[in-house]
Amino acid sequence: MSKLTAYLVADLFDGATRRRDVAVLVDGDTIRGVVEPGGLPEGVATIELATGLLAPGFIDLQVNGGGGALLNSAATLDGIRAICTAHARYGTTALLPTLITDTPEVTTAAITAVRDAIAAGVPGCLGIHIEGPHLSVARKGAHNPGYIRPMDEADFQRLVSTGIDHVITTVAAETVPPEQIARLTAAGVTVAIGHSDAPYEMAMAAFNAGARGVTHLFNAMSQLGHRSPGVVGAALDSPDAWCGIIPDGLHVHPAAIANALRAKRAPGRIYIVTDAMSTIGTTMTEFELNGRVIQRAGGKLTLDDGxxxxxxxxxxxxxxxxxxTVGIGLEETLRxxxxxxxxxxxxxxxxxRIAPGARADFVHLSDALDVEGVYIGGERQHFAPLG
Known part of the structure; x- marks a missing residue:
């Protein structure tokens, strides 16, 4: 039997506009409506949020790890649960556990673990993002070049037969040609271009073949030059390409973020990703990725070579x-x-969105933008103290 609850909200951002003094009516895990407090059904249970702002829960499409677990080395149900729990503490109500370039065996294990997590109802586990191994060695970043390779038919079949509704794969436009991109998208896989040294024309061909956008704009891709616009130029120029971006002050300069937001052609948008590792929600100072030690210091994660x-x-x-820091308005940032x-x-x-028919996934923020409460499928999440 469903449970009807009304959240009495002093300040609501519903994904489009701000609204004052309204009630969000939740039926089980779904939002039934947003109404005036006087229009509530008789006897409905109420929860009052008299201060702060209620907003749609955050959605992170690139999460390598959290809570001490890294998907590459903890491709298990418990590993994914640890990742989702760690990020929920910070307002993330849905995420894609992300596998960095690895072996076919590890990739298969990660797919199985995500499928199991979804079946088990792990709060926040939405699907999977498989970043690599079909990348450019020239733009490998922290990916192990020994695992980078072209896509063969076995790789293709692995991607299109996951049994998972939401699958993103990041590929390089020069490694995976338009014909393969078109086959992947036709099979329901969302393709993003990343870790790519492709010229502008090749990136545009990938978008025209069905690639939806780019993974972490500016990072690990050919840059915007005045004669060679590169992947960055193609992503900003294409009206259909979406761009994830990592706003931590280390991956992209604030001025570059602001310039990208001004330059991006509609209706494409730029959205936030964390590209987070296992350190989130922990006091870890180092961890291993594909046998290499990653150091954590000053908010930065680096290999030995920096x-x-x-x-x-x-x-x-x-x-x-x-x-x-970037100076974007709160409502647009929340979008x-x-x-x-x-x-x-x-x-x-x-x-x-916080609207009729949407999932009851939302975050309660203080005026100082601290997370006061997190709700996934209508259930308030509870977290152990950080230690």
Whole structure:
């Protein structure tokens, strides 16, 4: 039997506009409506949120790890549960556990673990993002070049037969040609271009073949030159290409983020990702990735040679950076953290909004943008103290 609850909200951002003094009516795991408090059904249970702001829960489409677990080395149900729990603390109500370039065996194990997590109802586990191994060695970043390779038919079949509704794969435009991109998208896989040294024309051909956008704009891709616009230029120029971006002040300069937001052609949007590693929600100072030690210091994760290896960023930290440092308005920043990633993935009817028919996934923020409460499927999440 469903449970009807009304959240009495002093300040609501529903994904489109701000509204004052309304009631969000939740039936089980679904929002029934947003009404005036006087229009509530008789006897409905109420929860009062008299201060702060209620907003759609954050959606992070690139999460390598959290809570001490890294998908590459903890491709298990428990590993995914640890990742989702760690990020929920910071307002993330849906995410894609992300596998960095690895062996076919590890890739298969990660797919199985995500499928099991979804079947088990792990709160926040939405699907999987498989980043690599079909990348450019020239733009490998922290990916192990020994595992990077072209896509063969076995790789293709693995991607299209996951049994998971929401699958993103990041590929290089020069490694995976338009014909393969078209086959992947026709089979329901969302393709993003990343870790790619492709010229502008090749990137545009990938978008025309069905690639939906780029993974972490500016990072590990050919840059915007005045004669060679590269992947960055193609992503900003294409009206259909969506762009994830990592706003931690280390991966992309605040001025570059601001310039990208001004340059991006509509209707494409730029959305926030964390590219977070296992350190989120822990006091870890180092961890291993494919046998290599990653150091954590000063909010930065690096290999021994100084190469950035993912981020130490959570979503509420990204929201604060966008508003406080880049200078983007709070409502647009919240769209970048929820509505736009939902639109990119094609799930904006049920995610990224507080509206009738959407999932009851939302985050309660203080005026200082601290996370006061997190609700996934209508259930308030509870977290152990950090230690």
């Amino acid at each position: 190469t950035l290896a993912g981020s130490d960023l959570d979503m509420i930290g990204a929201v604060r950076f966008m508003t406080g 970048m953290a929820s509505l736009y990633p939902a639109q990119f993935l094609g799930i904006d009817r049920t995610h990224g």
